[in-house]
Amino acid sequence: MADAQSPGPGGRGPDRRGPRPPRPRRTRLQAFIYWTMVMGVWALIFLVAFFAVFSVDLPDTSKLYQVKRQPSVSYLDRSGALISVRGSQYAPPVDLDKLPPYVPKAFIAIEDRWFYWHFGFNPWGIARSLFYNATHRGGPLRGGSTITQQLARNLFLTPSQTYRRKIQELILAVWLEAKFSKKQILELYLNRVYFGAGAYGIEAASERYFGQPASQLTLSEAALLAGMMKGPSRYSPVAATDRAARRATMVLDEMVRMHAITRQQEEAAINGGPIRVNPVLANQRAQYFTDWLDDQVRQLVGEPTEDLVVETTLDLPLQTSAEQALQRDVAAAASQGVQQGALISIDGEGRVRAYVGGINYLQSQFDRVSQARRQAGSAFKPFVYLTAMDAGRTPDTPVVDEPITIGNWQPRNYTGRYLGPITLEIALKESINTVAARLANEVGTANVAMTAKRLGITSPIQLDPSMALGAVEVSPLEMAQAYDAFSNGGFFVKAHAIERIRTASGRVLYDQGMGGADRRAVIGQPALAYMIRMMRAVIGSGTGTRAAVPGFDLAGKTGTTSDYRDAWFIGYTGGFTTAVWVGRDDNTPMRKVTGGTVPAGIWHDYMAQALPRLKVAPIPGGEAPQPQPSDLIGDLLNGAQQAIRPSNQGPPPQPYPEQPQSDPNLPPY
Known part of the structure; x- marks a missing residue:
């Protein structure tokens, strides 16, 4: 039987070409070259796609040699001396x-x-x-x-x-x-x-x-x-x-x-x-000051598009004295736990003459003059006493230093002792807590808050009874601003430091004098004279004697919080006020540092250098009108009755109505 044969192409007969010979296998070299070329092609495709994707939003390289120069801002002190230059420097x-x-x-x-x-x-x-x-x-x-x-x-x-x-x-x-x-x-x-x-x-x-x-x-x-x-x-x-x-x-x-x-x-x-x-x-000075002004410049004239010159109120010699006094005295008090400090001086018009936001700008740029909010302690008491003076009291009004309870609060004196019958002048110069607490309770903490706001405190003020002893967080800038009314005859000031902003070519963009000063009276007589008298006594024979500079008319107030976390001294002479604060950035207690020690010492060391340069006058408005003899006898008799009044007896009627501290209609202090 013959073998079956498959038909050829088209079915015309058997396929006589026979089986296909096997393909020759590539050598390893040939395989390597082949796959290398394949991978190279794909790699090229990938790279082209890669560069295409990431090159879509590449910046324009045609401006390679153009320098986008940030305009500089030069700050000058009040005499035209250069303080610092901010902005980019190219050469x-x-x-x-x-x-x-x-x-x-x-x-x-x-x-x-x-x-x-x-x-x-x-x-x-x-x-x-x-x-x-x-x-x-x-x-x-x-x-x-x-x-x-x-x-x-x-x-x-x-x-x-x-x-x-x-x-x-x-x-x-x-x-x-x-x-x-x-x-x-x-x-x-x-x-x-x-x-x-x-x-x-x-x-x-x-x-x-x-x-x-x-x-x-x-x-x-x-x-x-x-x-x-x-x-x-x-x-x-x-x-x-x-x-x-x-x-x-x-x-x-x-x-x-x-x-x-x-x-x-x-x-x-x-x-x-x-x-x-x-x-x-x-050794660049006033870096905290320049930081404080940087934002203000942009708020006043917008983002600079050309070099600017800012003429300020700062006095560089005073600034140098302030920085040296603060650094030296804080370092000397390091063993007492003092870590940081701040100092600000303003004149009677509110012009900032010295501004030190910390002991070392290079180590910390946090500005403790304007950014820090610390409890005022007894430095807040002048607002309590001024409210009482406005309500008809005088420095000679008799009071009793004795234990007192207001609600669930029992304030205590720093010394732990009670002096018994004294006058308001003695109570303020010795910083008696019980008397300040009683006064605030009698005239109303809401009225005390309004007094502080009227003078220049801008931070929120809580109305609890403890506010009388300074349980209020404020900045040194606010305190200097508020105390300045005591130094200038009773007028409100807004602390400021920019006199003029102009371009380097001389075009004036801003002038402080163009807006007009807010010159309104915030302390009247005889309250102003009474307060100056009592605050003079603080330095003359009270808690602030360390701040005294012989030959000058000075007044002020110490401030210490109950746990020694903050210590203040704020003082003034005619048309010039300086506030000093010391403490720790972590808000931990110092070792029994009071306002009458380290802060008063810093204030003295600085003011002893500043006062001769300033040639200041006596404090204006410090002469109180003398009452007639009959009135004086009446005051003493009324005061004596008040002094012997049992401590559980309610307060006598006052010109200021007492307002419930939980009243929702009170202004948002």
Whole structure:
């Protein structure tokens, strides 16, 4: 039987071509080449798509050499002396060839030692940063940026730490490498990088920190500036001297490792002594004051579009005396737990003449003059006594210092003793708590709050009986503002410090005199004279004797909270008021520091320097009208009856109606 044969094509007969021969297998080399080409094509497609996606919103690179300069604001004191300059400082670009060779080498050593060998990015550095970011989730991303990438970020991008921004940074770095030489890139970098303190570029940084051009930088100064690139504020030679020095030593070590300098050069730089920072920058005065004004300037004239000059009320010699007195006396009282302090002086028109928001601006920028709210303690009592004077009492009104209960509250005296029958003048100068509490209860805490508001206290005032002893949180700025009415004849003042704002070309944008002063009387006679008399006694023979400056007419009041968390002295002479506060930022108690000790000492040390310069007059309105003899006898008789009145007897009728402290119709103090 014949074998069956399959038909050929078209069914015409058997297929006589036979089976197909097997394809020859690729060698390993051929397979490698094939798959490499396939992967290369896909990689190219991926890269094109990748760059297309992340290049969509890349910034315009045509404005590479345009510098967006932030306008500067220069602050002058009342005599025209420069206080400080805020805003960016730029200098003409420096030629790399005119710098000492070790200057660019310092930056390359610490920032990008493979700068001359990569094409804009360092793959090994990127790999390390990716590993770090994968193992440290939740924190800031580490970029492993080269100098070229840093330049791309500074020129075109924002500092935001996102993967998209870092990819765009890489794309722009490659573009920069393709367009510019290494020398041009390094020159652009040194001329545009930020060095802190408002200085952009190495020329501006050298001028600001060392007071000299970049061409005169020493090796140690160059290392210090290079070290700042990791964090201009953290490694500032002004704010963090020791940390900056350690970082500079690290830069020198890296320079030796890459053979940019010798070990002998490093040792000479280290042993050359501490680097001297520009004394103008290191000792800038009134930085809290300038911070306080920065926002006010923008509120008055908007965001600056050109350089501005702000003429202020500050008196730099007084400012210097205030800073020195506060720093010296707080340091001397450190063993008593005193940590911080604040001082503000204003004249009779409300012009700020000295403003110290803390003992060291470089360590803490928190402004304790205007931002801190601390309990006033007994420094609040003058508002209680003024309300009582307005209600018809006098300094000679007899009262009884004895235990008292108001509701569930039993105030106690600081000494723990009671003096019995005394006058209001003695009660205030000795800061007797029971008398102040009784007075506030009699005239009404709501009326006391209205008195304090009328004089210039702006913080909320609670109406509990304890407010009479200063259980009210206020700022030193408010207290100085309110006490100033006692110094200027009884007129309201609004503390201010800007006299005029003008452009650098002379165009006036704001003038304090254009609005007119709010000159309204807030303390009348004879209440003003009575208060001045009693507050003179505080310094003359009361709790504030340490503040006395012989030969000057002074008055004031001490203030201490019951747990020694806050201590105050606020005093004045004719048309000039100074408030001093000391305490701790964490609000923990000091060691029995009262207003009559450290604050009064600071006030004295400062005012002893300030008063001769001011040539002040006696306190206006301090002469009280003398009552007729018949009236005086009547007052004494009425006072005697009041003094012997049993303590459980209700208060006599008063001109101010007593208001329920829970009354919802009371104003929101």
